[in-house]
Amino acid sequence: MRLELSTEDRAFRQEMAEFFTTEVPASIRTAVLEGQEISPDMIRESQRALNAAGLAVPHWPTEWGGRDWTDLQRHLWHEEMVRAGVPAPLPFNTSMIGPVLAQFASQEMKERFLPATANLDIWWSQGFSEPDAGSDLAGLRTTAVRDGEDWIVNGQKTWTTLGQYGDWIFTLVRTDPDAKKQLGISMLLIDMTSPGLEVRPIELIDGGHEVNEVWFTDVRVPGENLVGEVNQGWTMAKFLLGNERVGVAPVAMVKRMLARAKALAGDQLADPLTRARIAELENELLALELTALRVVAHSAGGAPHPASSVLKLRGTELQQAVSELMVDLAGPASLVPTAAEGSDVPLWARRAAPVYLNYRKASIYGGSNEIQRQIIARTILGL
DSSP states (O other), X not given: OOOSOOHHHHHHHHHXXXXXXHHSOHHHHHHHHTTOOOOXXXXXXXXXXXXXXTOSOTTSOGGGTOOOOOHHHHHHHHHHHHHTTXXXXXXXXXXXXXXXXXXXXXXHHHHHHHHHHHTTSSOXXXXXXXXXXXXXXXXXXXEEEEETTEEEEEEEEOOOTTGGGOSEEEEEEESOTTSOGGGSEXXXXXXXXXXXXXXXXXXXXXXXXXXXXXXXXXXXXXXXXXXXXXXXXXXXXXXXXXXXXXXXXXXXXXXXXXXXHHHHHGGGGGXXXXXXXXXXXXXHHHHHHHHHHHHHHTOBTTBOOTTHHHHHHHHHHHXXXXXXXXXXXXXXXXXXXXXXXXXXXXXXXXXXXXXXXXXXXXXXXXXXXXXXXXXXXXXXXXX
């Protein structure tokens, strides 16, 4: 693998850096770089600035806004975006349902949804997880039954991230209860203002409201909202989750977190154990970054390489390790409430513990790390 950028690649990196640091509002980037909470309006404003310049969905087909870049260009785009503090385009839109629609949906459905999805005119939610299914996605029990031209949906989804802001939700539903469980699943797009659909908040251990339950009680869904063919949902789910696992290897973001930890460590860098801990994390991140490039380079026909499970597994472990480092650097100050008014404890230290607690979820969502180990054993190691 060539590790040195060509003249063209360096020019491309510079082009991306200049755009991100001049065209995306500084107020949004500062909030990201200082670890503040980012509002939905900030995410929308940022993504629309990217989309206006053709930089929101470079990995999509060109007719729907893609840029036909090389894998290395996409890597540089993402790295410079994160380095500048630009919020990444909403993954539910750009990395999950967008590529699925581009691959499997009818032309009419693509024209209806893809432009609005790229521009975040629609905020998508993900309706995959269920209370009793967990990482056994095929164990879902939410049903969709034909009623004339429509579907009638009943059931419950859970851990729906940012569902309180959702306009539409893409769901996996059971459409054939008699088939083998993977073969009786379909994908429906559901307007979240539909009668019978209810979003209930779940309070997390860090005190935040990030995830939700979504209940469906006799929700009527037009037949035209079926993606692809009936009972083809498992194929689309695997396609989507493969993309998600590449996306949840947060190399660039963890690099930024680690660089910030070094900057904030101050006198603690004199401690050889702290220096050794940081050096080990930097080396692990470099190894993960090289692996991510290999995985992207070997993904064919839009289908992610099975090694994307390695990225998900190791990426979330490093993400958690860096958040733990931040807590240790903050020490007792990490126990000061984030919202403490008039506190002389810096915000980064007050947020260290909530962020640490929040990232415990990283090894569960997107297919738990235990599931990823099974995939690695079966599809890569042949065990």
